[in-house]
Amino acid sequence: MVEITLTNTKTRQKQTFTPIDDKNVRMYVCGPTVYDRAHLGNARPVVVFDILFRLLRHVYGVDHVTYVRNFTDVDDKINDRAALTGRPIRAITDETIAWYHDDMDALGALRPTHEPRATDYIAPMIAMIEMLINRGNAYVAEGHVLFDVRSYPEYGQLSGRSIEDMIAGARVEVAPFKRDPMDFVLWKPSGADLPGWDSPWGRGRPGWHIECSAMADDLLGTSFDIHAGGLDLQFPHHENEIAQSRCAHPHADFAHVWLHNEMLLVEGRKMSKSLGNFFTVRDLLDRGVPGEVIRFVMLMTHYRKPMDWTEAKATEAETTLRKWRMLTDGVAPAENPSPAVVAALADDLNTAGAIAAMHDLARAGDAAGLKASAQLLGLLDDAGGGWISAGPDLSAFAERMNALRADAKRSKDFSAVDALKLRLSDAGVEVRMTPTGVELLAGPDFNAAKLERV
Ligand SMILES: Nc1ncnc2c1ncn2[C@@H]1O[C@H](COP(=O)(O)OP(=O)(O)OP(=O)(O)O)[C@@H](O)[C@H]1O
Ligand SMILES: [Zn+2]
Numbered sequence: 071m072v073e074i075t076l077t078n079t080k081t082r083q084k085q086t087f088t089p090i091d092d093k094n095v096r097m098y099v100c101g102p103t104v105y106d107r108a109h110l111g112n113a114r115p116v117v118v119f120d121i122l123f124r125l126l127r128h129v130y131g132v133d134h135v136t137y138v139r140n141f142t143d144v145d146d147k148i149n150d151r152a153a154l155t156g157r158p159i160r161a162i163t164d165e166t167i168a169w170y171h172d173d174m175d176a177l178g179a180l181r182p183t184h185e186p187r188a189t190d191y192i193a194p195m196i197a198m199i200e201m202l203i204n205r206g207n208a209y210v211a212e213g214h215v216l217f218d219v220r221s222y223p224e225y226g227q228l229s230g231r232s233i234e235d236m237i238a239g240a241r242v243e244v245a246p247f248k249r250d251p252m253d254f255v256l257w258k259p260s261g262a263d264l265p266g267w268d269s270p271w272g273r274g275r276p277g278w279h280i281e282c283s284a285m286a287d288d289l290l291g292t293s294f295d296i297h298a299g300g301l302d303l304q305f306p307h308h309e310n311e312i313a314q315s316r317c318a319h320p321h322a323d324f325a326h327v328w329l330h331n332e333m334l335l336v337e338g339r340k341m342s343k344s345l346g347n348f349f350t351v352r353d354l355l356d357r358g359v360p361g362e363v364i365r366f367v368m369l370m371t372h373y374r375k376p377m378d379w380t381e382a383k384a385t386e387a388e389t390t391l392r393k394w395r396m397l398t399d400g401v402a403p404a405e406n407p408s409p410a411v412v413a414a415l416a417d418d419l420n421t422a423g424a425i426a427a428m429h430d431l432a433r434a435g436d437a438a439g440l441k442a443s444a445q446l447l448g449l450l451d452d453a454g455g456g457w458i459s460a461g462p463d464l465s466a467f468a469e470r471m472n473a474l475r476a477d478a479k480r481s482k483d484f485s486a487v488d489a490l491k492l493r494l495s496d497a498g499v500e501v502r503m504t505p506t507g508v509e510l511l512a513g514p515d516f517n518a519a520k521l522e523r524v
Contacts, residue, residue, distance in 0.1 A: 071129065072128075072129045072412055072413075072416050073086055073087075073416060074086070074087040074125065074126075074129060074416045075087065075416065075417060075418055076296075076327055076329060076418055076419070077329070077374060077418050078326075078327045078328055078329070079228060079304060079328040079329065079330050080227070080228055080325075080327070080328045082230070084418055085327070087295075087327065089130070089295050090293060090294065090295055090326070092130055092134065093130075093134050094134060094135075094136055095126050095130050095134060095135045095136070095295055095296075096135075096136045096138075096290040096291070096294035096295050096296070097119070097122070097123070097126070097135070097136070097137050097138070097294070097295060097296035097297070097298065098138045098139075098140075098282070098285075098286045098289075098290055098294065098296070098297050098298070098325065099115060099119045099137070099138070099139045099182070099297075099298045099299060100115075100139075100140065100282055100298075100299035100300075100303055100307065100308075101139040101140040101141050101142065101185070102141065102142065102166075102170060103142040103145045103147055103148065103278075104141050104142065104143050104148065104162075104163045104166035104167055104170065105145070105147050105148045105151040105162055105163070105166055106151070106166065106343060107166070107169055107173070107350040107351070107352055108169070108170055108173055108174070108350060108351050109341055109342075109343065109348035109349060109350050109351070110334055110341060110348070110349060110350070110351055110354065110364075110379055111300075111333065111334040111340065111341035111342065111348065112351075113173070113174070113177060113351050113364070113368070114300070114331055114333075114334045114368055114373075114377075115298065115299060115300050115331050116174050116177065116179050117177055117179060117365055117368040117369070118331045118368070118373040118419065119137075119139075119298050119329075119331075120178075120179040120180055120448060121369070121415065121419055121421060121447060121448070122296070122298070122329070122419060123135065123137045123180060123182070124180065124446060124447070124448060125412075125415045125416065125419070125446075128407070128412065128446060129416075135183075136183045136184070136289075136290065137182040137183045137184075138182060138183065138184045138185075138186065138285065138286065138289045138290060139182040139184075139185055140185070140186050140187070140188060140281065140282060140285050141163070141167055141170075141185060141186070141187045141188065142188050142278065142281060143159075143163040143167075143187045143188050143189050144188050144189050144265060144275055144276065144281070145278060148162060148163060149264055149265070159265060163187075167187075169352070172352075173350075173351040173352055173355070174351075176351070176355055176361035177351065177361045177364055177365045178361060178362060178365050178448040178449070178451060179448070180448070184289050186285045186288075186289060188276070188281040188285065189265075191281070191284050191285050191288060192267045192276065194284040194285075194287065194288050195257075195276045195280050195281065195284040196257075196267075196269050196270070197284075198280060198283060198284050198287065198314065198318050199215050199256045199257055199269075199276075199280060200270065201318045202215075202217065202256065202314065202317055202318055203215065205317060205318070205320075206218075206221060207221045207222065207313075207317040207318075208256055209249070210271055211247035211248070211249075212247045213258070213259035213271060213272055213274065214245075214247060214255055214257065214258050214259065214271075215255070215256040215257040215271055216247075216248060216249070216253040216254065216255060216256065217253055217254050217255075217256055217310065217313060217314060218249060218250070218253055219233060219250055219252040219253055219254070219313065220233075220249075220250055221317070222313045222316070222317055224312075224313075224316070225252075225309065225313050226309065227312075228304060228305070228308055228309050228312055228328060229304050229305040229308075229309055231305070233250075233252055236252060236305065236306075237251050237252055254277060254279060254306065254310050255277035256276065256277050256279075256280050256314070257269060257271055257274050257275070257276055257277065257280075258274055258275060258277065259271075259272055259273065259274045260273055260274050260275050278307070279306075279307055279310035279311055279314060280314055282307075282311050283311050283314040283315045283318070286311075286315070286324075286325075287315065287318075287319070291322075292315070292319040292322030292324065293322040293323050293324065293326070294324075294325060294326070295325070295326055295327060296325060296326070296327045296328075296329060297311075297324070297325030297327070297328050297329075298328070298329040298330070298331075299329075299330065299331075300330065300331055300333065301330040301331060301332055301333060302333065302340065303330070304328075304330050308328065311324075312324055312325075329373075330374075331373040331374070332373065332374055332375050332376045332377070333376055334376075334377055334378070334379065335376050335377065335378050336348070336378070336379075351364065359384060360388070360391075362391055362449060363384055363387045363388050363391065364384075365448060365449065366387035366390070366391060366425075366449065367379065367383045367384055367387045369421040369422070369424070369425060369447060370383060370386075370387065370421070370422055370425065371421075371422065372418075372419070372420060372421065372422055373419055373421070374418075385518075385519060388518060389516075389517070389518075390425075390429075391449070391450075392512070392516055392518075393432065393516075394428070394432060394440060394444060394449075394450060395450065396512070397432055397435075397437050397440065398437045398438075398440055398441040398444075398450060401437040401438055401441055402438060402441075403438060403441040403442035403445055404436075404438040404439045404441070404442040405442070406442060407439070407442045407443040407445070407446040408427060408428075408431055408436075408439045408440075408442070408443045410427040410430070411424045411427045411428060411431075411443040411446065411447075412443075412446070414426075414427055415446070415447075421447070424443070424447060427443070428440055428443050428444060431443060464499060464510040464511075464512065467490075467494060467499070467510055467521075467524065468507070468508050468509070468510050470490065471487070471490055471491075471494075471501070471508040471510070472507050472508055474486050474487045474490060475487055475503075475508065490524070493523075493524045494510065494521075494524060496520060497516065497517050497520035497521040497523075497524055498512060498513050498515035498516035498517050498520070498521075499511065499512055499513065499516065499521065500512075500513050
């Protein structure tokens, strides 16, 4: 069996991955808060952990991996959006979830096994909060229920900070009813104009952190293998999830391995909705950047390193994919992906290493091996609609060439034909004259940017 190593944020070490139950490997990834289109930064964890999902399915079997990624469909950002637009909350969340599916499908991400909506899990959240109150880890104050961080001595271990450091470093809301500034909300009261559910503490709604704890517990159990998300969630979100789940189930250990992807940056800063420095996945797709290219660009950087989106990377990705498509067109994939590619992925998801190994396969002319390996990474998939085809559409250029040739035959001046031929071949397009007309073919040096200027 392939040995997988992963960098566990909890231990700060690269460790051999050993599932609790190799017949059911379980992973949870924090999903989006659904009030707006996903930006390119939001797509990074989706693509990165899709690779992990695919690798686990490859190693343990397609039916032996359970992947849960939630939708946070109750949140004050959603309430604000509803108030601003006058639209019903459910219309906003349904529409955003449909967009999310469209956009992430376009990136070739497999749908997780379960995609729970937080609002379908209010009862388990209330049950967990009651448990925390009963065990002395939470208290009721002014219609709120708060988690008492001082009741959990291990609080801060995931991010490796003391409570004092965290107070100093975080902009915590110091509500008068909190015993400690780090205490966080499990439940809060809802006025008549806000979504709310009946609870032992009156009509209200859950805090964000308890949502993930309750959904993970319900769908994966109290101890499971992997919990993942963006690095921006490590503190406080994941720290709080651990505190809630470990206190509610003291004999279980919640997630064994914690994985965090680094951020997608724009000029050195995290791409984020709040900073306003974002563009959406849909913006790129609508501009004609294929989802496969976006996916490839994400995979060019290791998930634990920050990355930028650049046009140069997109061009490099597109050129490589075209080359590989041409090489593998009509070729059946090998039975197994190349061991070098699998080994790179198994080494803490070294996707850049996997790409390098695929370049080696391409150079060696192993088209079947390349195709099987690329498909393990969700690339060169025959099914993907709107993805890069085997070659560019050159029909307009062929027409232009045929028209010029017809003119030239009459005028006996072939200079315009020759000039076009030269520009096409400079863009990597082979020009073949046949008795029935001209045939154009993108060669291995095909360059889309140059073709645009022909
Ligand atoms: N710039 C980024 N790079 C990588 N991952 C990101 C980035 N921004 C958000 N994420 C991740 O996207 C996922 C969805 O998170 P969420 O819907 O809460 O986004 P968000 O935090 O609201 O976005 P923003 O920070 O822009 O408001 C999380 O796993 C989060 O870590
Ligand atoms: Zn979460």
